[in-house]
Amino acid sequence: MLMIIERADYMKKIIAAAAFFALAAACVPAFMPAVIESSAPVCRITSPSVRTFSETVNGTGEFSYETERDVTCALPVVVSRLYVGEGDLVSPGDVIAAVDKKASAAFIESLGRMNMLSFAAADLQAATALIPEKISADCSGRVISTCGSNSAVQSGAPVVTVAQGSELGIVAAISELDIAKVKIGQEVMFTPSAFPNELFLGKVSAISSAARSRYNGAVLETVVDVRITPNSPDKRFKSGLSTDVSIVLSEPREIVVLPYSAIEQDETGEYVYVYENGQALRRNITTGKEFSDGAEITCGVTVKEEVFADPKAVAGKKFVRVEGE
Structure with a gap:
């Protein structure tokens, strides 16, 4: 009698264990996706932008001005006074500036020292004799700039500039x-x-x-x-x-642009990951014009599609969660 009771208790334990494992096996398929999903990386998506572009x-x-002439002097001079200003009209022969001969001689001598070409006294006297007392215009037009009074002007540099x-x-x-x-x-x-x-x-x-x-x-x-x-x-x-x-160069047209961070490249070319039906799908693309904030997408993605902002974050991942969902 005792043996029968013990055998009955043993069978009850076997049945209870079988029921437990059967229940666990039924719950795992429903429970596991939730566990996997909760551990999947959260990724941000972005949408292509549309902008108006003209090739330039x-x-x-x-x-x-269409024609500009500089009135110059063959020797370095110091202009002591200007007789014309911006906007004044001049004609050939008009006196436009007075020259300080003494200051000009000192200027020439200082240039000689700077260039290590010291003037002999006779040479400096000869150069001084060539310094003009005044400078005249050699063309007609409107004065658009001047060197300014009391300016030291190098040889060939403009005393005034005249627009014709x-x-x-x-x-x-x-x-x-x-x-x-x-x-x-x-x-x-x-x-x-x-x-x-x-x-x-x-x-x-x-x-x-x-x-x-x-x-x-x-x-x-x-x-x-x-x-x-x-x-x-x-x-x-x-x-x-x-x-x-x-x-x-061209009429304005609308183009689709993605940020550089959303675009990856390997030996097969450029690609992105598109969010489609809950999955991250690789999509090969062709790019065009480049801008400071992104590249034109000429083929592979439309403006209505959603693209993962960081392709490396979803590469090789079977389960991906989208930020905000």
């Missing part, structure tokens, strides 16, 4: 790599350094027939001068002011 050629330049013509425009240096794209009549946007928060419009009015070399920092580059005529005169524009210019 950029350069730098300065304002100048009334049209103030911009001469911009354009790289030889871009000049083939530039045509007369194209629209130009420009921002003078003196007015950094303002945008002005103009048109390409002339393209130089010859290239020239110039230093851009320490780099020697070849450029072609392009003349730009502002659409509207502005009294604030002055000859010699510098400006940045953008020559518009």
Whole structure:
């Protein structure tokens, strides 16, 4: 009798254990995804932005009249007095400045010492004899700048600058790599350094027939001068002011842009991870124009899609949670 009871208790334990494991097996499939999901990394998504873009050629330049002439002196001189000022009209032969001969002789002597070419007394006397008492204009036009009274002026440097013509425009240096794209009549946007928060419009009015070399920092580059005529005169524009210019090559169009952080690249090319149906799916893309904050997406992603902001955070992950969900 005792053996039967013990066997019955043993069978009850077996049945209870089987029931427990059966219940656990039924709960695990429902419980595990929640556990896995809670441990999956939380990732941020972003959407492509749309912006209006026009292809441009950029350069730098300065304002100048169509024809400008410098009135100079062959010898270094000290100008004691100017008889003309900005805006005055001059004609050939008009006296524009008086020269201090004694100060000019001392100036010449000091230049000789600086250049280690000491003048003999006879040479200095001969040079002094050639110093003019006055300087006259050798062209007609309107004075746009002067050296100022009591100024020491080097040989060949302008005493005054005369504009021949009334049209103030911009001469911009354009790289030889871009000049083939530039045509007369194209629209130009420009921002003078003196007015950094303002945008002005103009048109390409002339393209130089010859290239020239110039230093851009320490780099020697070849450029072609392009003349730009502002659409509207502005009294604030002055000859010699510098400006940045953008020559518009194409009509405005809308483009899709993604931040650089959302774009990755490997041996097969550029790609992103798109958030689709709860999954992070790799999508190969093609990029176009580059900007300071991102790149144009020409193929692979539309503006309506959501893209993971950090591809490395989702690469190789089967489960990913989206920030905010």
